[in-house]
Structure formats: structure tokens, C-alpha cells
Amino acid sequence: MPDSPNHAIVYGASGLIGWALINQLLVPYPATNTFKKVTAVTNRPLDLSETYWPEPDSRRPELQLVSGVDLRGWNKTTLLERLRQRVENIEDVTHIYYLVFTAMDDDIEEVATNRRMLQNVIDVHNLISPKLQFVAFVGGTRGYGIYSPGGTFTPPLHEEMVKNLPPDYAKTVVYPSYREILDTSSAEKNWTWCEVCPDAIIGFTPNGSQFSLALHWAQYLSLYAYNNGIGPHTQGNSTNPIAKIPFPGSLAGATSLFSPVSSTRLAQFLIYASLHPKTCGSGQLFNIADQETPSTYGSLWPHLAKWFGLIGIAPSEPGPETEYNKLKVGEMPEEVSSLAPGEYIAKYRDVFAQWGCQKAVTGGVGAGNRQLDSVGYWLTFDRQLSLERLMGTGFEGGRGRDPVQGWVESFGLFRRAGLIL
Numbered sequence: 001m002p003d004s005p006n007h008a009i010v011y012g013a014s015g016l017i018g019w020a021l022i023n024q025l026l027v028p029y030p031a032t033n034t035f036k037k038v039t040a041v042t043n044r045p046l047d048l049s050e051t052y053w054p055e056p057d058s059r060r061p062e063l064q065l066v067s068g069v070d071l072r073g074w075n076k077t078t079l080l081e082r083l084r085q086r087v088e089n090i091e092d093v094t095h096i097y098y099l100v101f102t103a104m105d106d107d108i109e110e111v112a113t114n115r116r117m118l119q120n121v122i123d124v125h126n127l128i129s130p131k132l133q134f135v136a137f138v139g140g141t142r143g144y145g146i147y148s149p150g151g152t153f154t155p156p157l158h159e160e161m162v163k164n165l166p167p168d169y170a171k172t173v174v175y176p177s178y179r180e181i182l183d184t185s186s187a188e189k190n191w192t193w194c195e196v197c198p199d200a201i202i203g204f205t206p207n208g209s210q211f212s213l214a215l216h217w218a219q220y221l222s223l224y225a226y227n228n229g230i231g232p233h234t235q236g237n238s239t240n241p242i243a244k245i246p247f248p249g250s251l252a253g254a255t256s257l258f259s260p261v262s263s264t265r266l267a268q269f270l271i272y273a274s275l276h277p278k279t280c281g282s283g284q285l286f287n288i289a290d291q292e293t294p295s296t297y298g299s300l301w302p303h304l305a306k307w308f309g310l311i312g313i314a315p316s317e318p319g320p321e322t323e324y325n326k327l328k329v330g331e332m333p334e335e336v337s338s339l340a341p342g343e344y345i346a347k348y349r350d351v352f353a354q355w356g357c358q359k360a361v362t363g364g365v366g367a368g369n370r371q372l373d374s375v376g377y378w379l380t381f382d383r384q385l386s387l388e389r390l391m392g393t394g395f396e397g398g399r400g401r402d403p404v405q406g407w408v409e410s411f412g413l414f415r416r417a418g419l420i421l
């Protein structure tokens with residue numbers, strides 16, 4: 001078989017989606033010789049030996065890690081020069097996966113900043129990568145209006161609905177701008193593009209992430225178990241082998257329907273879509289989830305707690321009849337009977353240092369801390385995704401996987417990487 005000419009470049013390779021995507025490209029998914037080369041671009045420095053990506057072997061595509069690429073700080077000229085200097089064979093790039101996101105307090109500024117970063121990346125590749133075939137980016141259910149209290153559309157959420165997003169809300173989300181950029185920039189070019197829409201993404205990152213719910217809850221559960229004498233560091237010293245931990249949210253937060261996805265499955269579909277431009281290109285949007293049957297946080301919680309030796313129980317906070325269901329994105333009720341996960345982690349973080357988990361001290365969830373604390377309180381409405389369009393693509397993973405699997409795989413990796421006890 002002749003060598004594949006495909007060269008994938010992944011912007012945001014250190015993030016929640018980016019890590020999983022590089023991992024799958026190197027596995028190699030879907031088969032040996034799909035990609036010849038993979039370039040992983042990151043902003044923060046990344047130590048390859050701490051990424052847990054597959055080691056080089058005869059089946060693995062060649063990997064180049066290019067760190068210190070600050071898309072926010074660099075203009076187009078700087079980006080062009082630096083990429084030319086630092087990315088080997090940039091002229092051979094065939095597939096771009098764009099997974100960068102910078103969260104900012106001001107939504108309008110956030111849109112402008114993120115928009116400029118993607119525009120620069122695409123303009124540069126249009127100049128220097130004549131073999132480009134496909135661009136894929138990841139949006140999210142924010143693009144279906146879930147940041148409005150109570151949501152915007154009646155679920156299941158279908159891809160066509162994004163066209164009816166109220167204009168005042170649409171201007172606070174960057175995804176419509178990304179679509180505009182890619183539509184305009186791909187006109188009369190040999191490449192096409194698609195967008196993939198997940199709700200909560202469950203996965204591993206070696207050095208934190210802005211919005212990793214799995215990491216946030218794993219650190220909470222890990223410290224809670226330790227403080228109750230349970231877990232690998234308390235062997236023989238168990239003070240409470242049946243510690244109960246309530247779901248951190250309200251009853252409505254625990255029972256509302258949603259569609260989580262593991263970062264592995266999301267990554268596999270991104271690769272699949274990019275290799276099937278006829279079926280998946282032309283600027284189409286695809287929802288993605290682990291399963292067509294929706295989940296609830298309340299049904300997942302006991303499984304997550306169990307991994308840490310705890311008993312996950314129903315929330316101790318009141319239900320939907322309270323004012324909780326009027327909360328906006330990231331808002332917590334004023335009175336909550338116990339510490340929120342982020343507050344609990346902050347209070348006991350020293351325990352991680354005490355047991356040599358340095359990564360857990362420095363590599364938490366960063367900017368998304370408050371929003372992740374509030375997940376169980378403000379997301380009190382159904383927001384499940386329709387997977388009809390995804391299943392029509394022929395993606396082999398269309399059959400789906402158990403949503404608990406992504407959590408426990410991530411927990412195992414967090415422990416291996418010293419991000420939890």
C-alpha cells in the first residue's frame with residue numbers, strides 16, 4: 001500500500017477534545033496508514049513524556065509537537081512566519097482540526113477574540129497549505145441557546161434549530177461567526193468543512209482544562225473519599241467505608257435529560273467526518289453523543305461515586321418548585337447546604353500536595369470552575385440531542401457506548417497522571 005499523504009494539524013491539542021483527538025490519530029484510528037503525519041499545536045508548554053499518547057511504533061503516524069503558539073497574542077503575519085518556521089511540511093497539511101477556545105467574562109469580546117483567532121488560522125493555511133481537504137471544528141449546545149434560563153428550543157435538539165437562535169443570544173456565541181468564516185474562506189477552494197456539536201464532554205487532559213466536568217468532579221470525589229478514610233492512600237485506615245455523597249445540585253438538575261459524549265467518541269467522529277467530505281462536508285452540523293437514549297446526572301452519579309468507593313445519593317437541595325430553575329448560566333443558589341465541589345477542592349487541595357500529586361495542585365479546571373460548580377443547579381431543563389443526522393453518516397460508532405465508560409476511563413487516567421489521589 002502506498003504511504004498516505006495525509007497530514008493532520010490540530011489546534012488546541014492540549015485541551016479536552018484536542019488530547020483525545022491526537023490520541024485517536026496516533027492509535028491509529030480508523031486504521032494504519034490513514035495519516036502519515038500529525039502536528040499537535042498548543043499554547044501552553046506540554047511535556048510529551050507526560051501526555052500518555054501512544055509511543056512511536058511502525059503503525060503510528062509521525063508526531064510533531066509545536067508548543068507556545070499563542071493565537072490570541074499573534075497577528076496573521078506573526079502566525080504565518082512562526083508556523084512556516086516551526087511546522088515541518090506545513091505545505092502538506094490536508095486536514096485541520098480547530099479546537100481552540102478562550103473563555104472571557106465579556107461575551108461580545110469573547111466572540112471577537114475567538115473569531116479573530118480562527119480567521120487568522122484559516123487565512124494562513126489558505127496561503128501555505130494548497131493540499132488542504134477538510135476543516136473540522138467543535139461547537140456545543142451553547143449554540144442551541146442552553147445558556148438562556150430554561151433553554152431556548154424544545155428537545156430533542158435538531159441541527160436545523162440553530163438557524164432560529166434569537167439574534168440577541170446568537171451574538172454572544174462564537175459558532176455562527178466560525179460558520180461565516182469557513183463558508184467564505186472555503187469558497188472556490190478545494191477544501192470543505194463541518195461542525196460537530198457535543199453537550200458535556202467527558203475525557204482526560206494531562207494538564208487541566210477550562211471546562212472539564214470529569215476532572216472537576218473527579219477531584220471532588222477523590223478528596224471526599226480520602227476525607228472519609230476511603231481510597232488508595234488510606235488503606236487499613238478506613239473510618240467510614242460507606243460514606244454517602246449527595247449529587248451536587250438540585251433534584252431538577254439530577255433528573256433533566258441530556259446527551260453526554262466521551263472525548264474518545266467525539267474524536268473518532270471528527271476523524272470519520274474529515275475523511276468523508278462528500279457525506280460530512282459542505283458546512284454541515286452534526287450532533288454527537290454517547291447514546292441516542294438521553295442520560296441524567298442523577299442516574300450517572302452513583303456510578304461515578306462508586307469508582308471512588310463512595311455511595312452517590314440524591315441531591316440534598318430542593319427541587320424545581322424553588323427559584324433554582326430561574327438561575328442563569330454559572331449561577332448558584334445563594335444558600336446551598338454543603339460546599340460546592342470547587343469550594344471543597346480549594347479547601348482540601350493541600351491533601352493532593354501531601355501525597356505528591358503536584359499536577360492536581362496546578363492542573364485543575366481553571367476558568368470554568370464556577371460554571372462547573374453550578375452545572376447541577378442551573379441545568380434544570382431537558383436538552384437532549386437528536387442523533388438522526390449522525391446515524392445517517394454511516395459512522396461505525398453510530399451504535400453508541402455506555403456513557404459511564406467515558407467517566408471511568410478518564411478517572412483511571414487522572415489517577416495515573418497524578419491529577420487525583
Ligand SMILES: NC(=O)c1ccc[n+]([C@@H]2O[C@H](COP(=O)([O-])OP(=O)(O)OC[C@H]3O[C@@H](n4cnc5c(N)ncnc54)[C@H](OP(=O)(O)O)[C@@H]3O)[C@@H](O)[C@H]2O)c1
Nearest residue numbers: 012015016017043044070071072100101140201209210211
Ligand atoms: N468542555 C466541554 O464539556 C465542552 C462541551 C461542549 C462544547 N465545548 C466546546 O469545545 C471547544 C473546546 O473546548 P474544550 O473543552 O476542549 O476546552 P479546553 O480543554 O480548555 O481546550 C481549549 C484549548 O484552546 C487552547 N487555547 C486557548 N487559548 C489559546 C490561545 N491564545 N492560543 C492557542 N491556543 C489556545 C488551549 O491551549 P493551551 O491549553 O495550550 O492553553 C486548549 O488546548 C469550545 O468551543 C467549547 O465551547 C466544550
